[in-house]
Amino acid sequence: MNAPHQTRSIPEVFSDLVGQLTTLLRKEAELARTEVSEKLSKVALGLGLAMVGGVLIIPGLVVLLGAIVSILTTSGLTLYLAALIVGGSTLIIGILLMIGGIGRLQAESLVPEKTLHQLQRDVEVAKNEMSDNHDLNRAA
Secondary structure (H helix, E strand, O other): OOOOOOOOOHHHHHHHHHHHHHHHHHHHHHHHHHHHHHHHHHHHHHHHHHHHHHHHHHHHHHHHHHHHHHHHHHOOOOHHHHHHHHHHHHHHHHHHHHHHHHHHOOHHHHOOHHHHHHHHHHHHHHHHHHHHHHHHHHHO
């Protein structure tokens, strides 16, 4: 048995297509909000942990640098020269680390890539659907 062939008018097909695209775009916007929210939560957690770690590292680093200055002075260097060597080396290392860290904090890492990819796929499907419908209507 053949299923009864339903014919729909072009306005009905177009209305259905617009309704489906509206629903799809609403769902995609919701997905984008969720994805951005997840990424921002990860960034906030990462920044919080980094700040706490930084607060704990600073006193330990000061003590260790003081110990290095003491070692250099007992090995024959004057106090100011030992402090200059240790302080200058630490400053250079800190600047290099800061430059590397700032380079990693780019807006690209917050872009909802999954959602954008899905939207591109949805646009392609919609284009194909409209093209197929147009071809069917021309053939009819």
